[in-house]
Amino acid sequence: MNRVISYMATYVFWYPFIMSLVWIAGSLVFSSKRATDKDLDIEGIDWPMISILIPCYNEESTIEETVYHMNNIAYEKKEIILVNDGSKDNTSEILHKIAKEYDNVKIIDCKENRGKASALKLATFAAKSEYLVCVDSDAILDSYAAHYLIAHFLHKGERLAAVTGNPRIRNRDTLLAKLQIVEYASIIGAIKRSQRVWGKIMTVSGVVVAFRKKALVEVGLWDHDMITEDISISWKLQEKFWDIRYEPRALCWMLVPETLIGIWKQRIRWAQGGQEVILRHWRVILDYKHRRIWPIYYEQWASILWDISWVVVTAYFFITAESVKQLIIWLTFSSFALVFMCLIQLLISLIIDSKYDKVMRYFIWGAWYPFIYWILNALIVIFAIPRAIKSRVKGGYATWTSPDRGNLKKS
């Protein structure tokens, strides 16, 4: 028993330590070789028409503002398709009002709630263009984000299925929001950059992603039975050898949860979505042609194993501790080394990301990360495991609930 715990404790230390170095290295290589600081020659390109797809569920408080900003982005040839997926609030009435106000807006008012994947499928059938920019209904695109996304398809993009953008956070006042700013800029951003260097990406960001319709049709569009349609479609596309790219200049401004319950529910969804995908797509490990996605696949399992190990090791030390000293897990060399590594990773990633958004000042809140987020994320993954297994066994529609849009002031 002691030997098993000892191995697990070693893993609990070395896995995040090594991965932190991997994310730092990946981010630096991406930034030095792939990311460019220059802007596009907008006038020099014949931009194709795009369809902006916005699925809505209980979005009465945000959708008008979203459409207003979406209509004003610099990309000229566009149509906006709004899909109401059986909302229980006044979203339907608001969409009908919006349709009268804007010439380039089409609305699909579906009274039945069948989930985001079904809403996106409907919008795809309604779209007139080959390039679909999918955006969440609380999100605002940077004026040139669509240009940055679409440019990838036009330049050596014959194998390209999707380009995912760089989500930015609009609500920045509470502790949880500030922590998420640090997380999106440094953890999620670093992972996306590194995975792009590796060649495969775990997931596009559902909040802002451009798709080639042909690729979506080839893989049968989104899965209706997976809780996170963005993770699922990413794997389906890459399984068929379509490429996915990450474009950090394509900024998309969104709202994030500001309550523990809100963030808990969101992260349970994410964790469950990731687990559902690796359970469904396990056959990639049997096919040598899919070897480029193996690092992503095994890293997912390694991450789950770490979460389980962390919970077991921590519980074991708490149960068997013989002194108060042994109970203070933050006062060990392992904790010191991991916190040190975490701060370095956050700092480097924030420096890289501050080219796109002034996030450096939020480093002060990054100190919370090893205290709250590691523990919270470990518990979330543990709670998501039975849900993912149940979901795989049971099947059915993955419908959505109203997200937490922060604790905002009325404007």
Add this chain to the structure above:
Amino acid sequence: MDKSRQRKPQKKLNVSFIKHSKLVWYNELIVWTLTVLVWIYCLTVLYYFVDSIFNINHEYATLFRTFFNMNINEVRDFIILAVVIFLGIFSITFMWSYYNKIRYRNKYRRTYPKMTTKEDLLELNILDEKDYEQLQNEKVIVFEKNPIKLVERK
């Protein structure tokens, strides 16, 4: 394809997207107090390693080394190991990136895909042609039931 900086005005516009939340002063007081405590811990961690790297041997850092049953050389060895691992990972990542660039730079392994047609979409067999035409041609479409058919994944 790249050109310089027409985006500066956009950065100002982006600032207008920021929303403000309702804050309660006593919550903020607690958050700031705890943040100070968390940073005292983090600064201790940083100083612990800086002290070892530069061989300062300050008593505050020594106190923790004693607590962890370590000496300064062991901490330095650990840092050297971390740097070596990082350099190894960075080199592999850099070479992998370079290898891909060389290998795929001039390869066009596919022609550009053709545009998706109506037939491509209908072949998915998840939507009737009547509903497709309605979705394509009308500006406001209302469905009591979602017309997308449930097809089991193969």
